[in-house]
Amino acid sequence: xxxxxxxxxxxxxxxxxxxxxxxxxxxxxxxxxxxxxxxxxxxxxxxxxxxxxxxxxxxxxxxxxxxxxxxxxxxxxxxxxxxxxxxxxxxxxxxxxxxxxxxxxxxxxxxxxxxxxxxxxxxxxxxxxxxxxxxxxxxxxxxxxxxxxxxxxxxxxxxxxxxxxxxxxxxxxxxxxxxxxxxxxxxxxxxxxxxxxxxxxxxxxxxxxxxxxxxxxxxxxxxxxxxxxxxxxxxxxxxxxxxxxxxxxxxxxxxxxxxxxxxxxxxxxxxxxxxxxxxxxxxxxxxxxxxxxxxxxxxxxxxxxxxxxxxxxxxxxxxxxxxxxxxxxxxxxxxxxxxxxxxxxxxxxxxxxxxxxxxxxxxxxxxxxxxxxxxxxxxxxxxxxxxxxxxxxxxxxxxxxxxxxxxxxxxxxxxxxxxxxxxxxxxxxxxxxxxxxxxxxxxxxxxxxxxxxxxxxxxxxxxxxxxxxxxxxxxxxxxxxxxxxxxxxxxxxxxxxxxxxxxxxxxxxxxxxxxxxxxxxxxxxxxxxxxxxx
Amino acid sequence: xxxxxxxxxxxxxxxxxxxxxxxxxxxxxxxxxxxxxxxxxxxxxxxxxxxxxxxxxxxxxxxxxxxxxxxxxxxxxxxxxxxxxxxxxxxxxxxxxxxxxxxxxxxxxxxxxxxxxxxxxxxxxxxxxxxxxxxxxxxxxxxxxxxxxxxxxxx
Numbered sequence: 001x002x003x004x005x006x007x008x009x010x011x012x013x014x015x016x017x018x019x020x021x022x023x024x025x026x027x028x029x030x031x032x033x034x035x036x037x038x039x040x041x042x043x044x045x046x047x048x049x050x051x052x053x054x055x056x057x058x059x060x061x062x063x064x065x066x067x068x069x070x071x072x073x074x075x076x077x078x079x080x081x082x083x084x085x086x087x088x089x090x091x092x093x094x095x096x097x098x099x100x101x102x103x104x105x106x107x108x109x110x111x112x113x114x115x116x117x118x119x120x121x122x123x124x125x126x127x128x129x130x131x132x133x134x135x136x137x138x139x140x141x142x143x144x145x146x147x148x149x150x151x152x153x154x155x156x157x158x159x160x161x162x163x164x165x166x167x168x169x170x171x172x173x174x175x176x177x178x179x180x181x182x183x184x185x186x187x188x189x190x191x192x193x194x195x196x197x198x199x200x201x202x203x204x205x206x207x208x209x210x211x212x213x214x215x216x217x218x219x220x221x222x223x224x225x226x227x228x229x230x231x232x233x234x235x236x237x238x239x240x241x242x243x244x245x246x247x248x249x250x251x252x253x254x255x256x257x258x259x260x261x262x263x264x265x266x267x268x269x270x271x272x273x274x275x276x277x278x279x280x281x282x283x284x285x286x287x288x289x290x291x292x293x294x295x296x297x298x299x300x301x302x303x304x305x306x307x308x309x310x311x312x313x314x315x316x317x318x319x320x321x322x323x324x325x326x327x328x329x330x331x332x333x334x335x336x337x338x339x340x341x342x343x344x345x346x347x348x349x350x351x352x353x354x355x356x357x358x359x360x361x362x363x364x365x366x367x368x369x370x371x372x373x374x375x376x377x378x379x380x381x382x383x384x385x386x387x388x389x390x391x392x393x394x395x396x397x398x399x400x401x402x403x404x405x406x407x408x409x410x411x412x413x414x415x416x417x418x419x420x421x422x423x424x425x426x427x428x429x430x431x432x433x434x435x436x437x438x439x440x441x442x443x444x445x446x447x448x449x450x451x452x453x454x455x456x457x458x459x460x461x462x463x464x465x466x467x468x469x470x471x472x473x474x475x476x477x478x479x480x481x482x483x484x485x486x487x488x489x490x491x492x493x494x495x496x497x498x499x500x501x502x503x504x505x506x507x508x509x510x511x512x513x514x515x516x517x518x519x520x521x522x523x524x525x526x527x528x529x530x531x532x533x534x
Numbered sequence: 535x536x537x538x539x540x541x542x543x544x545x546x547x548x549x550x551x552x553x554x555x556x557x558x559x560x561x562x563x564x565x566x567x568x569x570x571x572x573x574x575x576x577x578x579x580x581x582x583x584x585x586x587x588x589x590x591x592x593x594x595x596x597x598x599x600x601x602x603x604x605x606x607x608x609x610x611x612x613x614x615x616x617x618x619x620x621x622x623x624x625x626x627x628x629x630x631x632x633x634x635x636x637x638x639x640x641x642x643x644x645x646x647x648x649x650x651x652x653x654x655x656x657x658x659x660x661x662x663x664x665x666x667x668x669x670x671x672x673x674x675x676x677x678x679x680x681x682x683x684x685x686x687x688x689x
Contacts (some may be wrong), residue, residue, distance in 0.1 A: 143578055143579070193619060197622040205576075213582040214582070216584070221560070
């Protein structure tokens with residue numbers, strides 16, 4: 001039995017993961033500790049995330065049994081760890097391990113990764129069974145194209161640049177804004193043709209090459225003439241980008257299905273699969289039994305993939321794990337939190353779920369800080385802001401408090417026992433525990449929960465809550481349901497716009513004293529702003 | 535070499551590296567340079583960038599492609615323009631390779647053994663790329679072992 005550190009130390013999304021004796025102990029993204037979002041700062045090493053894990057676990061890279069890093073990595077940083085004694089695995093093998101070994105899937109599975117480029121590939125496909133993975137397809141950067149690169153370069157260029165030459169929207173950070181706009185746009189033949197000339201799929205190949213360069217060429221050519229300052233154009237372009245994405249990826253997946261017709265379970269990784277609308281389309285394919293998306297599908301998940309790969313090699317993880325949650329961050333005791341609270345003008349009292357459920361029903365905005373921070377881009381009930389889903393005006397109020405200006409919809413948590421009552425498709429509920437798929441809302445629920453539904457296509461990105469994956473939130477939701485008749489809550493990430501999700505209690509207290517949230521639940525206590533009371 | 539495709543003027547020169555400049559009605563054009571490897575009809579990307587036809591004085595160089603690499607391999611340069619209704623469309627391509635061409639290799643050494651070592655590399659290269667090598671060295675033995683050119687034109 002052994003201790004394994006997994007790292008990603010590439011150009012962005014650095015992270016650290018510790019697995020001991022086949023059990024995931026800690027997983028921390030560097031941005032949560034540096035407090036600078038990955039898309040806003042490049043060339044970061046997983047220094048602080050490693051230190052955080054080291055302080056809590058007593059295991060550091062210098063005395064771990066194994067260190068594994070994904071390509072590409074900064075040689076200087078890795079050489080300083082453990083005297084430069086480490087192993088590296090390919091970028092897309094790490095991606096696929098982060099999906100397959102957390103998928104809980106038994107039998108034959110196809111694991112697919114697609115992104116904007118990692119070492120020499122845009123993606124890989126593995127045939128997996130009983131904990132073994134065989135490479136069956138590679139998508140080389142030198143000969144093929146990438147739909148994920150189109151998203152990245154569109155995001156980076158479409159809003160233009162500031163006086164310093166920095167893009168207004170950032171790749172690796174703001175792609176979700178475009179995706180959120182897509183349902184509000186409409187089909188436009190010229191935009192569709194433009195995008196198909198940038199990326200397409202046929203005969204087992206994404207083409208043409210250099211999708212990122214082609215995207216930038218087009219956007220830089222037409223944007224300076226004000227093309228995307230017209231809101232309608234921006235929405236239509238986003239709509240066509242989503243459409244082309246779904247077309248080419250579904251064609252790719254259908255082709256895989258023709259080659260492997262008996263395999264009906266798919267798992268996904270790579271930044272492209274942060275696209276929850278695409279995941280919905282895949283999940284709705286009639287022949288698909290179940291899909292799973294790595295909860296940390298972007299490059300932050302590579303550290304997890306590295307550590308899982310090694311644990312599998314050592315025989316400590318023999319088959320895919322079924323995890324209840326991704327609360328792999330550091331947790332804080334009530335005593336630690338109380339001590340930190342003394343630095344803020346706040347007061348506390350014992351948590352009463354009936355009272356908080358009542359507050360939610362009355363429209364209060366609740367900061368929710370429990371156990372270890374989530375690993376991956378989604379707040380899943382550890383570092384969340386909870387609000388009632390019944391009031392559309394919540395959008396403007398939350399946007400005001402969080403400094404958001406986007407049209408992006410907020411997402412709900414839903415009680416598992418009511419999931420099929422509210423949403424139309426019941427497949428892949430395990431994946432939905434990690435908020436990685438959209439579902440269509442049943443017509444009778446659309447007017448009841450307007451704050452958590454995309455206003456044009458009436459879909460939502462629910463997180464399925466049950467007693468096993470989050471007992472405290474499940475119990476709160478049950479009480480809220482008794483008061484309101486609604487088995488859902490709005491759940492958004494606990495951070496103001498452009499900042500990473502919070503990690504420490506002090507970050508949460510700052511949000512409370514800044515009136516971002518009305519109340520803050522940490523551990524077994526509720527904190528309120530003393531100035532607000534007075 | 536100058537070419538005109540409609541109202542787009544293209545200047546190409548492969549004598550010292552790869553040079554291309556474009557003048558046309560669009561502000562930006564786009565090019566790729568790609569390499570064909572042996573027995574593979576799918577080219578590999580070497581690079582792809584925009585070309586600015588209205589150069590900004592401080593950014594001189596963006597209006598022309600200049601790569602200080604001498605290409606002896608099988609490569610292709612493709613120029614694209616943009617059409618609002620159809621997207622990116624190729625308007626010109628030029629493929630260059632050594633296949634069946636006479637290529638002269640000058641072995642600059644006074645050491646016979648070193649020259650023989652280079653001769654092996656030349657033959658390996660010519661086998662890979664299908665060119666007819668002409669080897670010029672200080673050693674007649676080596677020169678005459680590789681006398682395709684002379685057989686055709688001087689014998």
